[in-house]
Every structure is written in C-alpha cells, then in structure tokens.
Amino acid sequence: MAGEWPKKTQPPSGLDGTDLAILAALVEDGRMTNAALAARAGVAESTCAYRLRALRESGVLTGIAAHLDPAALGRPLHAIIKVRLGSHSREHVHHLYDRLVELPGVMTVFHVGGDDDFLLHVAVAGPEALRDLILEHVTAHAVVRQTETQLVFEVRDGRGVLPG
Amino acid sequence: MAGEWPKKTQPPSGLDGTDLAILAALVEDGRMTNAALAARAGVAESTCAYRLRALRESGVLTGIAAHLDPAALGRPLHAIIKVRLGSHSREHVHHLYDRLVELPGVMTVFHVGGDDDFLLHVAVAGPEALRDLILEHVTAHAVVRQTETQLVFEVRDGRGVLPG
DNA sequence: TGTGAAAATTGTAACAT
C-alpha cells in the first residue's frame, strides 16, 4: 500500500539524481550556466546539456520564465475571485476559461470542482481596477452567475514538486 | 479619473518600452541569450545586459525559474485547500504560514482575508497523499480550526502583469 | 550513455559618442 510505483526508483519517468539536481538548480536560478549546472550535478558539461535537452523534450521541464514583481509594474493589489457559473455546458465553460486567462492582471486560473467553478488569482492597480475587472470582464459574461472576491494579503511560492 | 498615474508614461517605476520588451521576452523564455534579447528589444547587446542587471537590482525582475510538470514528477492530482484558523494572533499566523510553504507538494500559499485564512494550491501523488498531507501537516496544527478541499481540474497561467 | 577537447557562439568590460 505504500506507494503508487515500484519502490526501486523515485518518480514514474526515469528521472535519476542527475536530472533532479539539474531541475532543482534551474528552479533556483533558471539562467544558471550549463557549466555551473554540470558542476552542481556532478557530470560533464556535455552530458549536462544533453540531459537538459532531454528534460525539455520529455515535458518534465515545461519552461523557464521570468518572475516579475506585480507591485513594481503598477499592480500592488492581489485578490482571489471565486467564479460560479449558471450553466455548466462544456462549451460555456471552455469559452469562459479561454477568456479569463487572457485578461490583463490575471496570474492564474484554477478550474475547480466543488462550490465554485473557477478561482482567479489577479493582480491589479487598485480597488477601482478590481471592480472594473470583475464587472466588465467577469460578471459581464452571461454564464457567470455569481462572484466572490477575497483580498490577498500575501502570496508565497511553496517548495514545489521536487522531492527532498 | 482614467488611471492611477500621470497619463504620459506607463507604470510608476521608470520602465520604458525597452525594459518591457526585455521582460516580456524573458517571461516567454527565461534562457534567451542576451544577444537575442537585444535584437528583440532593438538595442545593443551591452545596453541590453545593462538593462537586465538594472531590472534585477531594482526588484522588478524577481527571478527566473524553471517550471516543472507536476504530473511528470509523480504529482498528478491538484487541489485547493482552504484553511481556517481558530486564533489569529500574529505569531500563530506567521508560524503556520512558514510551515505551510515548506510542505512538499505545496505550489503556492495565499494569505487571504475573508472567509478563509490561507488558500493552498497543492500537487500530490493521489487521494491518499492528499488526505495524509491535510491530516498530518495541516489539520495537525492546533491553530487550524477547519479545512475544506476542492479538486482542481486544471490550472492555467494567465497573461500576468505585463501591459499590452 | 558519458566524456574530453576542438570550433562556434555568447557574455563582459573598457572606452568613445
């Protein structure tokens, strides 16, 4: 009953310690040079470059992206907007979903089950901008039956999905 | 009434089009070479490198990190855990906060106002792992009065905080 | 597969505009 996979190796895909070391380093600093990466993983540079390409192509490493400070870009106010729909037809849900992720200031959209249908994490310029975003771009959709907004005091990234 | 800032320039910090172009490029591909970055922003390479350093030092660019596929790392099940506290003393809140972000599988912790105190976005191996995480590492804290868990069907990154 | 040394590309610092 212990786990999902045969207990010999860690995760499903054949990731070894070298792969995990490379990934961990890139989570800390995505611009770390291949040479530094290789040193940290304890392999030759060419090997490291090869592993990195393989990790990208296998889909384990989905991307490397800059993290920006929303406040520095004029969006100091964070909120969670819970969105509840009136109709749950596949078309309605997908259409709204596509629209929501495109809205400026939307950081993440969670499509959830339970009381709500979508949870939006947004960063906006201020209370008026938040109200405008909700009224003009969320509630305005006919499928949206109700929204509820929570102020976010702070957001912190967790340790993520890497073992250790 | 139009906006928060004098309408001549965009955001508060003195970010010009070059800065925004660099940031946008790095959000798409954080490992883009400085040369490619410069070409895209339409400036010389040395200028681009200088701008990039300045963006880091000013805190607008908070970091560049790898994005991993949780499912590929053995954590295909996503959930939102709403955490409600019994006591809201500063010490209790901060202590719990620090613990929550350190839990394996925790992607993001939102400290919110309203019905709940914390919202946790977690990625786990399966239903049992989710139950264990909640019972052993969340509910186990004496300050936690109640939790409520929502299944996450899908998570999508929004367009973020860059204008345009 | 993983490695090491070469060639090709890229980043960095000094200086001039």
Add this chain to the structure above:
DNA sequence: ATGTTACAATTTTCACA
C-alpha cells in the same frame, strides 16, 4: 544612457571510451 570593439567565458559538436 547607448553603441563599438576586443577579449574572456561559455555552449556545442563530434570522435571515442
């Protein structure tokens, strides 16, 4: 603050263990 040049560091390629 930007661009040009020259030099140092890095990535990539490929023959080989």
